[in-house]
Amino acid sequence: MRFSLPDSVFWPAAALAAAALIWGAMQYRPTGQDAIVTPDAFIMEGAALDQLIPGPGTRALFDPAATGGPVARLTATATREAAGHLSAGVGAVIPPDFEAAVVGRDIEVRVDMRTPDPDLTHAHIGYFVVGDADTGWRRVELDNVYRTVTLRHHIPAGTPLNGIDWVGVWPDEDGAGRPVLVRRIEVRILPGETPEE
Numbered sequence: 349m350r351f352s353l354p355d356s357v358f359w360p361a362a363a364l365a366a367a368a369l370i371w372g373a374m375q376y377r378p379t380g381q382d383a384i385v386t387p388d389a390f391i392m393e394g395a396a397l398d399q400l401i402p403g404p405g406t407r408a409l410f411d412p413a414a415t416g417g418p419v420a421r422l423t424a425t426a427t428r429e430a431a432g433h434l435s436a437g438v439g440a441v442i443p444p445d446f447e448a449a450v451v452g453r454d455i456e457v458r459v460d461m462r463t464p465d466p467d468l469t470h471a472h473i474g475y476f477v478v479g480d481a482d483t484g485w486r487r488v489e490l491d492n493v494y495r496t497v498t499l500r501h502h503i504p505a506g507t508p509l510n511g512i513d514w515v516g517v518w519p520d521e522d523g524a525g526r527p528v529l530v531r532r533i534e535v536r537i538l539p540g541e542t543p544e545e
Contacts, residue, residue: 381394388536397420404426407423458535459532460533461497470521477513
């Protein structure tokens with residue numbers, strides 16, 4: 349006998365399970381140097397890259413002895429499409445004070461990265477928050493030399509503060525294990541008007 353849940357039960361349960369997986373991944377805090385946080389910037393580089401957290405379908409390996417300085421080697425073991433909303437890729441957790449500071453402001457996310465694989469020509473980055481205020485995934489071009497890829501975004505006033513803002517990188521949308529090397533992640537609050545009320 350085969351049992352199937354009605355859609356009215358299945359879809360809310362699936363959404364709850366996805367949220368629980370993402371929340372659980374964000375609660376993990378490896379040891380190591382912390383990111384630099386100032387009133388207008390969050391910077392993760394050097395030994396702080398060991399703090400990156402792989403979400404479902406991704407992996408992160410910290411290499412402190414890489415040529416040119418420490419890097420995080422990111423790979424995907426699942427396609428971005430298959431992971432869907434279950435994963436926000438390999439990510440940097442934004443601390444609560446900085447999460448509060450970006451509400452109502454324009455931000456710029458900057459990621460210094462490259463790929464040693466000539467067949468990998470792009471990756472995806474995003475800034476994720478609770479609710480509908482995040483960027484979603486943005487496609488960025490890759491090369492075999494480091495380049496700084498950026499995205500700009502406005503965090504609306506009233507965005508909930510839940511301590512789980514996240515800068516995500518999806519290294520290989522095909523999930524083929526092709527590596528992306530990341531040496532710096534930065535989120536900057538752009539100068540301008542005071543935060544919206």
